Structure formats: structure tokens, C-alpha cells
Amino acid sequence: MFLLNLPINIKEQAAIERRRSEEKKRLSRIFNVKYRTIGIDKASLDEQVKERQYMKNLEKQRNDAFDREMINNDFKKILLEQEELFQKRQYAQELNNYRQLYQKPEHAKEWDLNDPNRLKQLTPIRINDNDSRLGPSSGQIFVGEDLQASRRKKLQQEQLKNDFNLQIINKTKKNREEYLANLLYDYKQMELYERSNKFEQIENECHRAIELATRNYNEILAYEARVRAHEQKTRQTEEQLAEIANTAFSDMLTENSKNLLDARSHIIVDRWKGMSQDQLDDIRHQQLIQISECQKIKNNEKCFDETWKQYLNAIAKQGIIIEQQIEEDKRQYNHYLANENKNLAKIQREREDYLNTILYRSAPTAAFYQQFNSTSR
Structure with missing residues (x-):
């Protein structure tokens, strides 16, 4: 309450x-x-x-x-x-007991009319459908009221039961076919999802391989640049040290100061005859050696560049082949996916037509949308 x-x-x-x-x-x-x-x-x-x-x-x-x-x-x-229920039951029990003791059916005046065995004691109106006692005006035989009516009804009921069983079997078969079709559709969707994941994984692996090759190439270029810078710095240092040593111990600086220097240790210009032919030949020889070393370094760099260029071309061709394979796989997958999407779109259109034309015939009004976003909860 x-x-x-x-x-x-x-x-x-x-x-x-x-x-x-x-x-x-x-x-x-x-x-x-x-x-x-x-x-x-x-x-x-x-x-x-x-x-x-x-x-x-x-x-x-x-x-x-x-x-x-x-x-x-x-x-x-x-x-x-x-x-209350207990009181009602007790009252009903007392009433039934009183009726069983003092109001029996056989004590009533009209018991001869209500006797259930009265008709059993009388002679039947007709014994069969061809009873000679029944005349044209007896009114005892009508269509559908013959003595075989119970048997005919039983046969009709059995036939109806068989029809019902057949309908149940057909409906069960139809439901199972629908279940198998839905199960096959789910398996197909799972297969498409797995193939999509596989193609995506292959594409990611190809991208990772290309990135790894690019990173290795950049590391090699950086290492070569560092090596060349170190060699160039070492060569410049050696050349500078050699130049300093040659300058310090050359005949030009170790000339006889008595003949070439004055009292102020200045070179007497009119006595300076320049470098000797041996010194000039030695300088020319050193220049030729440096020119040959530079040419050798250039040749080595050219050979390395050619080798590296061939390596890059091979990597590029391999990458092109892999990309072509990926594009072919993607094209086949997109073609297959387009067909599947067409089928799914057709099914979706049929479902939307069914929902819009049969199931949901009435469109929502503006009052339906005005009930949203009206509270802060």
C-alpha cells in the first residue's frame, strides 16, 4: 500500500x-x-x-x-x-458439506429429468444409418450427423495434425537455412577482415624495409662523410707540418749568414741568387707527388660513388618491384572489396527500403527532436 x-x-x-x-x-x-x-x-x-x-x-x-x-x-x-482467503475457504467447505448431506441430486423432484442414466435405460432412437424405424419425416438423419461422424472427425484431426507437423518441419528447416546463411555471412566477413589485416601487415613490412634501407644508406653516407673529413683534416695537418718543417730546414733559411746577412741580420738582396736547381726540382717533384695522390683520391672516390650508385639502383629496383606487387595486391583487394561493398550496399538498400516502406512508415516530427538537449543531465 x-x-x-x-x-x-x-x-x-x-x-x-x-x-x-x-x-x-x-x-x-x-x-x-x-x-x-x-x-x-x-x-x-x-x-x-x-x-x-x-x-x-x-x-x-x-x-x-x-x-x-x-x-x-x-x-x-x-x-x-x-x-480473508481462509474464511472464504472455510465457508465454501461448510457449504459443500451441507449440500452433500442435505441437498443430494436424487432427492430433488425433477431427478427423473436430470438422471444421467435415464437415456441409457431408453431404447436408442436409431441403431444405425439404415434403421427401418426411421421414416422420411423422422428428422434423425442430417448431413454431417451420421454415426461415422466421430471417426471422420478423428481422421480430420489427424490430417490437421499432420499438416501442422509438416508446417513446423518446413519452418524449422527455413530457420536453419537462415541461420546457416547468417553464419556463412559472418565467416565471410571474418575472412575479409583477416585478409585486410594481412595486406596491411605486408604493406607495413614493406614500408619498414624501405625505411631501414634508407636509414642504412644515410648512416653509410654519414660515415663516409666523417671518414673523408677526418682524412682531409689529417692530410691538411700533415701538409702543414711538412710545410713548416720544409720551411724551417730549407736552404733558404739555413743560408750562410756571413754572406747573406748584414749586421742587422737582414738579407742582402744583391747577394741573394734565389733557390738552386735542386731545390726547384725537389719542389716540382713534391708537387707531382701531391698531384698524383690527389688524382688517386679522386679515382677512389669516383669508384666508390659508382659502386654506391649501383647499390642504390638495385635497392630502388627492388623497392619498385615490391611497390608494384603491393599495388597489384591492393588493386585485387579493392576490386574484391568493391564487389563485396556492392553486394552489401544492395542488401542495405533492400533493408532500408523494407524499414522505410514497410516497418517504419511514419517519419519523426520536429517535436521528437526538440525533446533532446533540454536538461544538463
Whole structure:
């Protein structure tokens, strides 16, 4: 039993109004783009959470009290119903006992009319369908009321039962065929998904191989650049040291100071005859050696560039072959996927036609969409 005549609680009504006001404020905050973008007041939210939790606890206590009262009233109702049912049963039992003792059927005046064995004691009106006692005006034989009617009805019922069984078998067979068709469709979808994952995995592996080859090529180029820079720096250092040593110990600087230098240790120009032919030949010989070394370095770099170019061409051809294979596989997969999508689109169109024309004939009105986004919950 529910308590429908409770007095209006002023505090509860005030709490309801306060919650409605907070709901309106919350809606204004939520649908305010500027307020939602800039931020919210954390302290106010914490206070609202505490207050909501307090109100939730009060509501829970009130609901628990109502639940206990409802359970108590239901228990009382069950006891009253059981007692009423017991009284009805006792009254019915007493009434049946009285009728069995003092109101037997054979004590009634019209018992000869209500005797169930009365007709058994009489002579049957007709013995069979060809009874000689029955004349044209006897009115005892009608269409469908012959003595074989029960047997004919039994045969008709058996035939109807067989028809029902056949319909059940056909329906079961049809349901199983539909189940097998759906199962085959699910397996086909799983196969397509696995093939798509396989093609994607192959494509990722090819991309990784190309990236690895590119990274290795870049590392080799960087290593070669470092090696060349180190060799060039070493060669420049050796050349500089050799130049310093040649300059320090050359005949030009170790000439006889008595003949070439004056009192201020300045070279006497008119006595300087220049470098000797041996010195010039030695310089020319060193220049030729340097020219041959530079030519040899250029030849080595040219051979390395040719070798590296052939390696890059081989990698590029291999990458082109792999990309062509991937494109062919993708083309076949896209062709197959396009056919499958056409079939699925056809099935989807048929289903949409069925839903739009047969199952869902009425379109939703504007009032249906206006019921959304009306609260903050």
C-alpha cells in the first residue's frame, strides 16, 4: 500500500525549488561558451558536491523510511488477505458439506429429468444409418450427423495434425537455412577482415624495409662523410707540418749568414741568387707527388660513388618491384572489396527500403527532436 495522502513538507518543497533553481543555473553555465571555455569555480563545485551528497543522504533516509512503511503495510495486507482467503475457504467447505448431506441430486423432484442414466435405460432412437424405424419425416438423419461422424472427425484431426507437423518441419528447416546463411555471412566477413589485416601487415613490412634501407644508406653516407673529413683534416695537418718543417730546414733559411746577412741580420738582396736547381726540382717533384695522390683520391672516390650508385639502383629496383606487387595486391583487394561493398550496399538498400516502406512508415516530427538537449543531465 502506498501513502498518497501525505501532507506537504515545506522543507522538501523548498529543497525541490532550490534544486530546480540550481538546475537552471547549471544549464546557463553549460550552454555558455565563454564560461565553459575560460573555466569554472572549483570551490563552488565542491560546495555543490557536498550539498548534493547531503541531499542525497536525506533523500535516501526518506526513501528508506517510506520503503519500511510500505513493507510493513504490504505485510499487513498479506496477513489480511490470507485471513480473508481462509474464511472464504472455510465457508465454501461448510457449504459443500451441507449440500452433500442435505441437498443430494436424487432427492430433488425433477431427478427423473436430470438422471444421467435415464437415456441409457431408453431404447436408442436409431441403431444405425439404415434403421427401418426411421421414416422420411423422422428428422434423425442430417448431413454431417451420421454415426461415422466421430471417426471422420478423428481422421480430420489427424490430417490437421499432420499438416501442422509438416508446417513446423518446413519452418524449422527455413530457420536453419537462415541461420546457416547468417553464419556463412559472418565467416565471410571474418575472412575479409583477416585478409585486410594481412595486406596491411605486408604493406607495413614493406614500408619498414624501405625505411631501414634508407636509414642504412644515410648512416653509410654519414660515415663516409666523417671518414673523408677526418682524412682531409689529417692530410691538411700533415701538409702543414711538412710545410713548416720544409720551411724551417730549407736552404733558404739555413743560408750562410756571413754572406747573406748584414749586421742587422737582414738579407742582402744583391747577394741573394734565389733557390738552386735542386731545390726547384725537389719542389716540382713534391708537387707531382701531391698531384698524383690527389688524382688517386679522386679515382677512389669516383669508384666508390659508382659502386654506391649501383647499390642504390638495385635497392630502388627492388623497392619498385615490391611497390608494384603491393599495388597489384591492393588493386585485387579493392576490386574484391568493391564487389563485396556492392553486394552489401544492395542488401542495405533492400533493408532500408523494407524499414522505410514497410516497418517504419511514419517519419519523426520536429517535436521528437526538440525533446533532446533540454536538461544538463
